[in-house]
Amino acid sequence: MKVSKGQLSARLLGLAMAGVTLVGGGSAFAETGQPAPWEYKLQEAATPVMENITWFHGLLLTIITLITLFVLALLVAVVVKFNARANPVPSRTTHNTLLEVAWTLIPVLILVTIAVPSFRLLFLELDVPKADITIKATGKQWYWSYAYPDNGKFEFDSLMAQDKKPRLLAVDNEMVVPVNKVIRVQTTGADVIHSWAIPSFGVKIDAIPGRLNETWFKATKVGMYYGQCSELCGKDHAFMPIAVRVVSDQEFTAWVEDAKKKFASAPTSTYASAAGVSQ
Numbered sequence: 001m002k003v004s005k006g007q008l009s010a011r012l013l014g015l016a017m018a019g020v021t022l023v024g025g026g027s028a029f030a031e032t033g034q035p036a037p038w039e040y041k042l043q044e045a046a047t048p049v050m051e052n053i054t055w056f057h058g059l060l061l062t063i064i065t066l067i068t069l070f071v072l073a074l075l076v077a078v079v080v081k082f083n084a085r086a087n088p089v090p091s092r093t094t095h096n097t098l099l100e101v102a103w104t105l106i107p108v109l110i111l112v113t114i115a116v117p118s119f120r121l122l123f124l125e126l127d128v129p130k131a132d133i134t135i136k137a138t139g140k141q142w143y144w145s146y147a148y149p150d151n152g153k154f155e156f157d158s159l160m161a162q163d164k165k166p167r168l169l170a171v172d173n174e175m176v177v178p179v180n181k182v183i184r185v186q187t188t189g190a191d192v193i194h195s196w197a198i199p200s201f202g203v204k205i206d207a208i209p210g211r212l213n214e215t216w217f218k219a220t221k222v223g224m225y226y227g228q229c230s231e232l233c234g235k236d237h238a239f240m241p242i243a244v245r246v247v248s249d250q251e252f253t254a255w256v257e258d259a260k261k262k263f264a265s266a267p268t269s270t271y272a273s274a275a276g277v278s279q
């Protein structure tokens with residue numbers, strides 16, 4: 001079958017539009033706290049730290065885009081104006097004080113512009129504010145255990161749930177926290193190094209045997225938030241997701257009461273002896 005030029009371009013246009021719909025369509029299914037198909041941006045922020053990370057990412061992307069376009073424009077100018085045909089007798093200039101001062105000072109100013117918010121963000125992430133609740137997350141091959149020393153000292157295991165959605169992210173027992181409260185997360189590893197990470201919280205911290213690391217988050221929106229172990233830890237590294245359910249204060253209190261009973265008989269973890277951490 002012969003296809004005319006007009007038909008061909010119409011088909012190509014249709015194909016392109018289908019592609020755009022596919023890419024754009026991903027956001028229609030986007031839920032907070034988990035990745036979406038065809039997502040190319042950061043996950044929606046659910047904590048002040050992640051809001052800052054998103055803003056900083058935007059700033060860096062703007063700066064690098066402008067620099068790239070500027071360098072591209074210079075390259076094009078050189079290619080067009082100074083090739084052998086257009087410019088047969090090259091200039092022998094080797095110095096230009098104004099230009100040299102400018103190409104030293106401007107990059108310095110750009111770096112300072114980046115450094116100031118960068119350090120501010122680092123301090124925000126690393127400086128744990130006064131915590132309302134402390135939760136200990138222990139990475140094990142291959143699941144997480146959560147201990148609530150402030151709320152009845154219970155501890156439970158959180159394993160990937162095969163029958164729940166979202167696939168590879170849902171767990172049987174989620175970590176539950178109240179909304180708008182500062183949660184301090186202390187991490188350790190029972191066997192090898194794992195890493196506790198939730199993209200929409202802007203949190204990623206190694207869980208290392210024999211060592212207690214800490215980070216914090218303050219979730220400002222109720223909902224389910226998912227992450228994955230982010231340190232290669234063995235064959236089921238991809239199958240030890242992290243799921244955090246953010247609820248209201250009342251719901252949290254009710255959950256704590258239930259959890260105290262539900263997990264009262266659970267065997268205490270072996271991490272203390274394995275990791276050499278005393279409880």
Ligand SMILES: [Cu+2]
Nearest residue numbers: 194229233237
């Ligand atoms: Cu792991």
